[in-house]
Amino acid sequence: MSSTNGNGSPRIGFYVCHCGHNIASVVNVEEVQKFVATLPGVIVSRDYKYMCSDPGQELIQNDIKEFKLNRIVVASCSPLLHEHTFRVAAEKGGLNPYYFHMINIRENVSWVNTDKVMATEKAKDLARAGIQRVFFHKPLIKKEVPINPAVMIVGGGIAGIHAALTIANAGKRVYLVEREATIGGHMAMFDKTFPTLDCAACILTPKMSAVKNNPNITLWTYAEVEKVEGFVGSYKATVRHKPRYIKEDLCVGCMDCIDACIYKEAKYPDEFNQGLSMRKPVYIPFPQATPQVVLVDPETCIDFKSRRCKKTCIEACDRDAIDLHQIDTYEEIEVGTIILSTGFKPFDAKRAPQYGYGKHQNVFTALEVERLVNASGPTNGEVLTRDGKKPKSVGIIHCVGSRDAKTNKWCSRVCCMYSLKLAHLIKEHTDAEVYNFYIDMRTPGKGYEEFYDKLLKEGVHFIRGRVAEVTDWALMPEEKDRLTIRVEDTLIGTVRRIPVDMVVLATGLVPRDDAQEIRRMFNISCSNEGFFLERHPKLAPVSTFTDGIFIAGACQGPKDIPDSVAQAGAAAAEALSLICAGKIELEPNTAQIIEKDCSGCKSCIPLCPYSAITFKDDIQKAYINEALCKGCGTCVAACPSGSIIQNLFEDEEIFSEIDGLLKFAGLETGALCSTEMEVQ
Amino acid sequence: MKYLYYPGCSLKCTGRAYEESLLAVFKALKIDYTEIEDWNCCGATAYMAVDEVNAFSIAARNLALAEKQFEKEEEIQVIAPCAACYMVLIKTMKYLNESPALKEKTVHALKEAGLNFTGRVKVRHPLDVLINDIGIEAIAKAKKHPLKGIKVASYYGCQTVRPYSTFDDQRDPQTMDNLVKALGAEPVDWPLKTRCCGGSLTGTVAEVGLPLSYILLKEAARHGADVVVTACPLCQFNLECYQTDINKKFNEDINLPVMYFSQLMGLAMDIPQKELGMQRLFVKPEKVLKTVKGGEPAYV
């Protein structure tokens, strides 16, 4: 009789939680408690205000001792939230934690149902199912796996950089993989940072070189992760090094090759400067690029087109660092944990055609203006229109792409603040009339509102209204040959046409184009809008549903620099806590073969995605390597002879749950499907 | 392909030239059409303002008639040249299909009149048909007199492209410009292609409507247009017939011909002017007529 699993006939303690009013306001917990008391095997049945509280847990522990309970069932919130808490409680009470079962009557009942009677009936059914289930629970030993202390960080923006340094400074090995030729990400493109207005480069470049010089950090730029296998503690990643046609270890960034390039003047749009300046086929992204190594762009280099270049660059390099025949190389690394900090992509302003980006030459994106105001930018810090004039008036349009059902529903969080910053910088550089067109001004953050106050004092115009269109159609003389912004000044309640010489689009933040592929590769989820999904919005903001994989920065959602850095620190701490523990406990929900029943049909073997199942030819039976099994249970469901069982999800356990849920369903069904429930 | 043709009230009255020229062009391009028998007014914008269900139902009557007339067809193609009719009919299809309650009411009422509506109709705008079914090449081939050096401002107005039509971009439509190109003329790229002409306001509340039409004419002229072509009887009416009032009110001397795209096609395809209703225009498109071979004066 399977109801005696090693510790005598079941003596069940049942506890239903009020969760304040969260559950009790919809489910009649007392009725549930009374009902469960009548079920076979139940010795104690109680309801309590907060089961997860210390007194709640002590209640369980004391009952175990006093009534010699050997099974515990708690009906409260989602097991994803508190299963661990109660298992520990049971363990403290001297019980094997896997004699515990949790029933979810909050997320699954009281929060989603309104009819109190129906909700209470549902809760009873779930409770009965749980009670019947624990009959079949068995004592299990937790599975432990060691943690490889190395960490891989994907993405070398400010988040990746900060996480890398934090972990490296703790003495752990870090592989920092960056897709571009240099680390620094978007922050490296910014001029000043709000609200303190300290120069982005001044605070970022020291961290960049710190990464380069830290012996614990292996920095791989111009490289991409191709494949990830394994699981928490021991991941195996394949990294592809893209050819930059320069031997990284030899190049010292003297840039002689650039001067020597057959192209005397630069004629290709410079990615880093948003195409506002030109570069040569051989180039270095920007002066403080890290590593200080040039690269060759095969798209534009003559030698790649015609193979008939004088190769003046090669002659010029006295270290023979240039190798135009480089190809992809692959490298495999083993790490225990992974941090994803792949960042964001600015909203494509062309998707908001009413603002005429790409149609009217003097409509700029915010990132372009960041480069314009930057001293090392294409205009050496002069704010000029594309026709080279100093603007007399500038309009900054907020929420471009954001808060719009047609493009992004979400608020991008940073645009209000960076628009204020740009307004200040533009005014400082040009003394132009600056207009901010905003829907709502959002300045939550230390010193942010004060920054807004400062701008108000500086005499910047703030017009509350979403701009309908930017047009070159002049209705009034003052609008001739300028851009006219048509907007309702909603605070005054009239429509206005405001002519300007320059329009700045505060484009929102959107997920990177390949976010979906990335999340598949790392087996994590995305939320609806396409940013990586955290395990819990409040309590596990940098964890994912895959153990050992953490997320930091704008890849999880729009974020400013302080928040990205904070998250990076958190992610690093999560990784370190695993590393320091040295091992991680896994659910013992693995599968195993009951050899005597196995018919050796081999149908399970191809099903296992982890090739944990092998075939023992000597005894003609299948064998499951527990270390490799992840406990999905696919093989269990497929085994024709029912000779595979999965811990915590054995057939009897699930059948008894089904049975318990349906007792007295509509018509009485007892006659048919009472599994051997009678208690000896 | 066989089409059903829904003229709408305006094309029988102020917009006669539109019907005449369009059908002439259809004939020339061998487009097989038949007029919906005993069609009724689509309800336009005004009807919606008094009673919505009625508005949808009377519009639906036309769709039901179409289904009756072409009962064998899997999908019935109905051409509605008038912008208002076109929009109303599409809107009716959309709303009836989206709201079962509304559909039920309407179908019930139609039954009273011995009709039925299943929703097999696809409402098409002539521009849509010409560009996507007939094709730009066929049209280019059909032209006899290329309209060399004629600058044409295509004016789409509101309801041809907004809000439910899908055959062209809602903010910067191109079909008419492509058509104009195919006729050998030069489309002018101007910003007010889809800006409202004032609609019925021009006639009823002149102080609001006239400025809108004025702005359009002014801007078209500023971009050097020799002629404005439209696909909407009301737009054509407002822009052409009120030019005297506009000149008086804003003391201008605008004299800009405003014609239907179908008339322009017809001229290029060497269809006699009478068949294109050229004699009905107030402002004679001199320059166009000159380039067209044998361009004798249009109307007496």
Add this chain to the structure above:
Amino acid sequence: MSAETEIKVAEKKPWEPKIIAFFCNWCTYTAADLAGVSRLKHAPNVRVIRIMCSGRVDPQFILQAFASGADGVLIGGCHPGDCHYSEGNYKLLRRFRLLRRMLGSMGIEPDRCRLEWISASEGDKVKTVINDMVEKVRNLGPLSIPGHLIELSNKELGIKETEILREEAVAHAG
């Protein structure tokens, strides 16, 4: 309240569809939690059984559920390509297709057995799917296989239902 009285209550109650749901731990169960956290109200007729992967769903579970009086069975798994165990959901899909056919031949309408891909972020989909399914099943009416069987067995054994119920109840009073 004793099991006996509970039976009487049950008898008096008007019929409400009962649907058993198998939700995978990583996507659909999490989505159901999300629905809860976002307080998305939906029909109370669905009872969720949590499993690690939809691949664990054994056709026997579904048959047992129907046999035990379920009016419908809902299975929720990760979207194709998103399975936490890389392909458990595909494995299920294969089985499910076969089972669907089998159920058909048993006279169980297809709408009573449903498979849905619901990702961790689709709390609203949980709501819509549940409501939609409950409505469909409600329109189909009770399946009550056990009901029929009991009637059968009663005819054979020629004893009154209430007696069976009493026995049952006694058994449960333990």
Add this chain to the structure above:
Amino acid sequence: MDKTIESKKFAPGSNGGSIRRTIKYENELDKNFAKKIADIAHGEAMYNCIQCGTCSATCPVSHYMDFTPRKIIAMVREGFKDEVLSSSTVWMCASCYSCTVECPKEIKITDVMYALKREAIAGGYYPKHFPTPALATSFFDQVKKNGRSSEGPLLVKVFLKTNPFKMFGNALLGWKLWKTGRMSMKSEKIKDRKGFAKLLNGLDKVKEVAVK
């Protein structure tokens, strides 16, 4: 109840003379107005409005309205029934659908305007000598009777209803139209007017049912 009296006491004219009162008392608002409009205007989205003003800015005639479309939405939501229904705004709307296309929250603003027009006519709010409602109603009657509209007779009717002198202003235009065969004074009619009437009656029946 006495609240109402109180607010009356403060009402303009009573003691304020020419002074305009702008304060609004709760008892002067219609709490069900928003829901009603939302229902009949397929406008549940109306509640999503964030008052960004895109509609007003994109509207070609908003600068002639006494309240901009954005303001109308806000007032509808808060139940300013009288102000909204007696405003000129709804009658200025030329149904160009720019707002509907541009609205970032996908509110069908043009439909809201239609709904308000209907409410205004039903409630007898609309300005009697303002041409647009007159046009709408005359058009409605004409089509109801004949199944088709005939611009000639229609315009005559409208001008008679509103401002007969206007007609002389347009006499020249009328003549030109007539001369070019673009205007006739005879009424267009459909053949199956009986069926058409049946159709409309059928609707009235349906509506009665709906009411019951």
